[in-house]
Amino acid sequence: MIVRWLVRLVAWALLIYLVLPLVVIMGASFTTTPYLTFPPQGWTLDWYRQMLADASYVSAFVTSSLLAMAATLIAVLMTVPAALALARYDFPGKAAMSALLMSPLVLPHIVLGAALLQFGGYFGLTRSFLALLIGHTVIVAPFVLRSTFALLSPEQRALEEASSDLGAHPLQTFFLVTLPQIRAGIVTGSIFAFISSWINVELSIFNTTADLNTIPVKLFNYVQYTIDPTIAAVSGATIVVAVLAIVILDLTVGLDMLSERK
Amino acid sequence: MARRYTPLWLLGVPLLFFAAFFLAPLSVVAVASLTQAAGGLTFANYAHILADRYHWDVIAVTFRIGLATTAICILLGYPLAWYLVRIVQWPWWRRVCVIVLVVPLFTSNIVRSFGWMVMLGRNGMVNDALMGVGVIDRPMRFLGTELGILIGMVYVLLPFVVLAVGNALARVDPACEQASSDLGASPAATFLHVTFPLTLPGVVAGAIMVFTLAVSAYVTPALLSGGRISVLSMLIFQQYSSVFDFHYGGALSIVLLVFTLIMVAAAGRIGVPAGSAR
Numbered sequence: 030m031i032v033r034w035l036v037r038l039v040a041w042a043l044l045i046y047l048v049l050p051l052v053v054i055m056g057a058s059f060t061t062t063p064y065l066t067f068p069p070q071g072w073t074l075d076w077y078r079q080m081l082a083d084a085s086y087v088s089a090f091v092t093s094s095l096l097a098m099a100a101t102l103i104a105v106l107m108t109v110p111a112a113l114a115l116a117r118y119d120f121p122g123k124a125a126m127s128a129l130l131m132s133p134l135v136l137p138h139i140v141l142g143a144a145l146l147q148f149g150g151y152f153g154l155t156r157s158f159l160a161l162l163i164g165h166t167v168i169v170a171p172f173v174l175r176s177t178f179a180l181l182s183p184e185q186r187a188l189e190e191a192s193s194d195l196g197a198h199p200l201q202t203f204f205l206v207t208l209p210q211i212r213a214g215i216v217t218g219s220i221f222a223f224i225s226s227w228i229n230v231e232l233s234i235f236n237t238t239a240d241l242n243t244i245p246v247k248l249f250n251y252v253q254y255t256i257d258p259t260i261a262a263v264s265g266a267t268i269v270v271a272v273l274a275i276v277i278l279d280l281t282v283g284l285d286m287l288s289e290r291k
Numbered sequence: 292m293a294r295r296y297t298p299l300w301l302l303g304v305p306l307l308f309f310a311a312f313f314l315a316p317l318s319v320v321a322v323a324s325l326t327q328a329a330g331g332l333t334f335a336n337y338a339h340i341l342a343d344r345y346h347w348d349v350i351a352v353t354f355r356i357g358l359a360t361t362a363i364c365i366l367l368g369y370p371l372a373w374y375l376v377r378i379v380q381w382p383w384w385r386r387v388c389v390i391v392l393v394v395p396l397f398t399s400n401i402v403r404s405f406g407w408m409v410m411l412g413r414n415g416m417v418n419d420a421l422m423g424v425g426v427i428d429r430p431m432r433f434l435g436t437e438l439g440i441l442i443g444m445v446y447v448l449l450p451f452v453v454l455a456v457g458n459a460l461a462r463v464d465p466a467c468e469q470a471s472s473d474l475g476a477s478p479a480a481t482f483l484h485v486t487f488p489l490t491l492p493g494v495v496a497g498a499i500m501v502f503t504l505a506v507s508a509y510v511t512p513a514l515l516s517g518g519r520i521s522v523l524s525m526l527i528f529q530q531y532s533s534v535f536d537f538h539y540g541g542a543l544s545i546v547l548l549v550f551t552l553i554m555v556a557a558a559g560r561i562g563v564p565a566g567s568a569r
Binding site for chain 2: 032033035036037039040043044046047048049050051053054057065067107108110111113114115118120126129130132133135136137138139140141142143144145146147148149163164166167170224227228230231234235244245248249252253256260264267268271272274275279
């Protein structure tokens with residue numbers, strides 16, 4: 030019983046620890062003072078207005094969103110077929126291939142960013158949207174691959190075979206039989222992919238310029254020199270995006286990952 | 292016959308993409324680390340790193356922070372996972388808790404580290420609170436210390452452990468624990484000999500994730516170090532962004548990569564339950 034209460038106390042303290050910085054930033058973004066303070070003094074949306082009036086923030090938001098969407102889309106188009114191949118067929122070198130496609134998950138992003146910068150330098154493939162997109166696609170692909178692969182089970186084969194025995198084209202079988210069963214995995218993977226692109230600094234920082242910037246890199250460069258409530262407002266906006274993504278995730282596939290299995 | 296080629300069709304594009312934009316760039320770094328501007332094969336870049344006291348200090352700080360972050364995340368994450376899976380009664384409250392856990396994961400490291408920069412400052416909330424309670428009578432220095440970096444890192448990485456352990460815990464078959472206690476084991480013995488070993492794979496998976504992310508983290512240490520402490524990733528970034536020594540930077544990258552892979556491989560061995568065939 031005592032242990033139970035101890036666990037409870039630790040858990041409550043940790044939950045507060047997890048929310049606190051986000052609450053502080055959100056709160057500080059509404060302050061009327063020209064410096065950051067929490068609890069906020071007064072209540073104003075001026076800092077958000079200032080953010081929207083600054084074209085460089087708006088364009089960074091646009092760049093980040095396009096980048097995350099494009100990288101996720103390409104990752105889905107590439108890794109869903111790959112997941113099918115890995116789940117449905119046996120062939121030599123399969124383990125090595127899947128290890129290769131998953132390895133960006135354990136590779137330090139800063140190393141990959143540096144590598145892509147040096148490599149891209151040989152072809153003039155640096156400091157451009159395409160250079161950013163290539164790097165982001167590499168790091169987000171494993172998320173889609175992993176969650177799609179997890180939903181492909183051997184039992185689905187019988188249904189696929191039935192479909193092709195009944196005369197369906199392999200593509201028809203994929204879209205009508207396989208896809209509905211792995212849709213949740215693709216959605217979950219895509220959201221994780223989108224988010225990890227959306228918040229990436231380590232990779233983007235090598236390929237951004239004053240005119241081509243993503244929100245996290247812009248924030249990172251700014252925070253090191255100046256701290257004012259605009260930064261809190263920009264951060265607040267990204268927190269809102271995060272909460273929206275989570276609500277979408279919860280409503281579409283459900284976030285209930287910790288209930289005890291019946 | 293046509294069927295044999297299907298995997299190749301499905302895997303061809305991603306494999307080519309990864310060969311071109313993952314393997315090739317990393318090979319370029321590896322090659323650069325073994326050469327010098329004048330050309331010719333050399334280990335001078337590695338010798339430069341490994342013979343120098345300063346680099347060993349940076350490597351030590353990097354891995355000390357990595358190991359400490361991992362240990363603290365597991366010590367704190369396990370009870371939190373236990374609470375969420377076993378103690379929470381109302382589903383809606385668990386839902387709120389999971390959202391609280393996941394929101395930070397979906398928020399940029401900068402935003403989160405920035406929150407801590409504000410709170411850990413000289414006149415920040417943490418110092419105010421500690422002085423208010425009377426634990427300290429002068430503001431403590433957090434920014435620019437390993438403690439400050441550690442607080443930020445644990446914050447950033449804790450959710451990974453909770454999700455990994457929580458998932459494992461949710462899968463534990465209650466019948467195993469029931470059997471243990473029916474056979475007369477105390478709750479502590481049941482936990483030590485039944486529940487904990489069953490969740491060990493989740494613990495190891497979470498630990499590997501946290502460790503690799505912690506040693507390769509750049510943003511959090513860069514923001515919370517205040518320029519006073521360097522970790523490997525900061526040295527690497529410097530070489531590529533301002534010093535432009537790709538040979539030396541390449542060697543640093545490979546050192547980070549090799550040390551990380553050694554640790555991951557070592558942790559992977561612990562993950563195999565004792566006595567299992569694998």
